[in-house]
Amino acid sequence: MSILAYLRKLKYRYYVTMPLLLMTKTERIIFNLFMLISLYLLCTAVYLYFPSHVKTIVQRSYYYYAGAQDGPVSAGVKHTDL
Incomplete structure (x- = not known):
């Protein structure tokens, strides 16, 4: 199957x-634009917020495992509980 046929x-x-x-x-144009914008916003959110998540x-799993406040990723960053 060629790439063109697959597309x-x-x-x-x-x-x-x-x-x-x-x-x-x-x-159709409006619907496709809406879908593209939604996909773009989803990709942007994943790129910006997923690494910190x-x-x-x-850090939380390390805290639950070891019971220590300083996790392997913290590197001097302190968090406050909200």
Whole structure:
């Protein structure tokens, strides 16, 4: 299967799965823009906030495991409980 055929198949699945077959061209453009913006915002959020979230999870799991306040990732950073 060539790459072009695979991309056509993905496009077909997208059109059939989403309600794009019932929309006019303008509605399709608006819907696709909404989907692209949502995907962009999701990727941006994952890129910006996921590393700090993983760091917090590692620190808390280390605290639960070892009972020490200074975790392996803290490197002098102190957190306050909210």
